[in-house]
Amino acid sequence: MSGPQPIIKPATPNFSSGPCAKRPGYDLANLNxxxxxxxxxxxxxxxxxxxxxxxxxxxxxxxxxxxxxxxxxxxxxxxxxxxxxxxxxxxxxxxxxxxxxxxxxxxxxxxxxxxxxxxxxxxxxxxxxxxxxxxxxxxxxxxxxxxxxxxxxxxxxxxxxxxxxxxxxxxxxxxxxxxxxxxxxxxxxxxxxxxxxxxxxxxxxxxxxxxxxxxxxxxxxxxxxxxxxxxxxxxxxxxxxxxxxxxxxxxxxxxxxxxxxxxxxLGGVEQCIEKSLANLAVLEKFVAEHDWIHFLAKESANRSNTSVCFSVDLDDSQIKKFIKLLADNDAAYDIGAYKDAPSGLRIWCGSTVEQQDLKALLPWLTWAYHQVA
Structure with missing residues (x-):
């Protein structure tokens, strides 16, 4: 059964795999x-x-x-x-x-x-x-x-x-x-x-x-x-x-x-890599704890730490409702699978995404799944 709608939302719900989220603290006024x-x-x-x-x-x-x-x-x-x-x-x-x-x-x-x-x-x-x-x-x-x-x-x-x-x-x-x-x-x-x-x-x-x-x-x-x-x-x-x-x-x-x-x-490209891997770990923990969402990548060693793709135990119409529900509630934008890929989700985890935003997203994923399942 679905629990109550989450209250806390990601501060930046931009999880698109391209164009991807701007860096934390980005401001047009700071550009030269x-x-x-x-x-x-x-x-x-x-x-x-x-x-x-x-x-x-x-x-x-x-x-x-x-x-x-x-x-x-x-x-x-x-x-x-x-x-x-x-x-x-x-x-x-x-x-x-x-x-x-x-x-x-x-x-x-x-x-x-x-x-x-x-x-x-x-x-x-x-x-x-x-x-x-x-x-x-x-x-x-x-x-x-x-x-x-x-x-x-x-x-x-x-x-x-x-x-x-x-x-x-x-x-x-x-x-x-x-x-x-x-x-x-x-x-x-x-x-x-x-x-x-x-x-x-x-x-x-x-x-x-x-x-x-x-x-x-x-x-x-x-x-x-x-x-x-x-x-x-x-x-x-x-x-x-x-x-x-x-x-x-x-x-x-x-x-x-x-x-x-x-x-x-940030400290260089190594820190970008570490941040992206830490973001992926947040989603790996979530998938391990929920039996309705699965990584599209069959082997963990081959799993992307940027464009993280998932299959979900929903049919195509339910997945569309799932994605729309999250966007309508400003919890996550643009997380649907690519048009040529299998139906599912795709969540960007590169270093411009903040870990606290991913953690805030997770209850919304669970809520939306139970809303449409």
């Missing part, structure tokens, strides 16, 4: 707006862009010879740019276990029309057999399946003697999970995920091996201007020095810088 109304190619604009690049590299502790660039169109733009620019030189292994990873496979086969492609897939909640990855091939995979709540537990499946490139979509993993950079040749992400930034801009991180491929290999297909990373066979270094391919929103850049500054104040 000196660049607004100025050219992004002015010395002021380029300096602001360069600072975000430098701070990103420093906070993530990237190897000194890795490059960081700001590109258009969020993580999707980053991944498309990389796939169109790098793939085709050798066979490609694609590992996928949710909608976005499967989308990269579709683009590789149907848009780029590559023929020598190996697809290693798994259903929602599971990982494919990663041991099948061939170190001679290029590899495309998502570190964390945002729509399935399943992550790779480590990068042991990637060979240190690999010949191909590893291309990793890490948009809901960077700043929340340890990244073994020496195993990753390309990493992409977007500001609106783990750091709760604004949408529309993507990031690419390139290893020297990726740069060498860009400068030595020319795809057989034409590249739109917005995808081009080289000019006359050389890397366009300006992209990695604050000269973006197209005009960025300097307001969004300032917002991203605010998030980076917060990470530094």
């Amino acid at each position: 707006t000196a660049t607004l109304g100025r050219s992004h190619r002015s010395s002021l604009g380029k300096a602001a862009l360069q600072k975000t690049i430098d701070d990103t590299a420093a906070i993530l502790k990237l190897p000194a010879d890795y490059r960081v660039g700001i590109v258009p169109a969020s993580d999707t733009g980053s991944m498309e740019m990389i796939m169109w620019s790098l793939l085709g030189e050798r066979p490609v292994d694609v590992c996928y276990w949710e909608s976005f990873g499967k989308g990269w496979l579709t683009d590789i086969k149907q848009q780029l029309k590559l023929e020598n492609v190996n697809a290693f897939g798994a259903d929602y909640g599971e990982l494919p057999d990663l041991s099948r990855v061939d170190p001679k091939n290029d590899l495309v995979f998502t570190w964390n399946g945002t729509t399935s709540g399943v992550k790779v537990p480590n990068a042991d499946f990637i060979s240190d003697q690999r010949e191909g490139l590893t291309i990793c979509d890490a948009t809901s993993a960077v700043f929340a999970m340890p990244m073994p950079w020496e195993k990753l040749d390309v990493v992409t992400y977007s500001w609106q995920k783990v750091l709760g930034g604004e949408g529309g801009h993507g990031m690419i991180i390139l290893s020297p091996r990726a740069v060498e491929r860009l400068e030595s290999y020319t795809p057989s297909w034409p590249l739109p201007k917005i995808f081009r990373l080289t000019s006359n066979g050389k890397l366009m270094e300006g992209i990695f020095e604050g000269a973006t391919i197209n005009t960025p929103s300097m307001l969004c850049v300032s917002d991203y810088q605010d998030a980076l500054d917060w990470v530094k104040e």
Whole structure:
């Protein structure tokens, strides 16, 4: 039977998996707006862009010879740019276990029309057999399946003697999970995920091996201007020095810088990871104590600590009522499963979410379940 409606609500009921919650204490008034109304190619604009690049590299502790660039169109733009620019030189292994990873496979086969492609897939909640990855091939995979709540537990499946490139979509993993950079040749992400930034801009991180491929290999297909990373066979270094391919929103850049500054104040990326794991532990305890809610991830080692996905012992119509009930009561916004995923819940647990808000949410989950069951 349902108990009384809870009284205490999360102070910030934003549990969306993208755009994600703003950092604690976020205030628009605190953003540096000196660049607004100025050219992004002015010395002021380029300096602001360069600072975000430098701070990103420093906070993530990237190897000194890795490059960081700001590109258009969020993580999707980053991944498309990389796939169109790098793939085709050798066979490609694609590992996928949710909608976005499967989308990269579709683009590789149907848009780029590559023929020598190996697809290693798994259903929602599971990982494919990663041991099948061939170190001679290029590899495309998502570190964390945002729509399935399943992550790779480590990068042991990637060979240190690999010949191909590893291309990793890490948009809901960077700043929340340890990244073994020496195993990753390309990493992409977007500001609106783990750091709760604004949408529309993507990031690419390139290893020297990726740069060498860009400068030595020319795809057989034409590249739109917005995808081009080289000019006359050389890397366009300006992209990695604050000269973006197209005009960025300097307001969004300032917002991203605010998030980076917060990470530094928190103590660094390790503290972000610890906070996210502590948030996940709150939900793990709750699931262990309630038999009507279950993690979609089959193995705990593969369980995401950012986009945490659940199945619930309710039918589809009941789940919709459950989600609406929480939103109507301002207890939780945007926690429904992704449209292509199995019906259920998805609760963001990245470091911008406060543990006390998750704890305040739990009685509401129980109440809402009994209201609609």
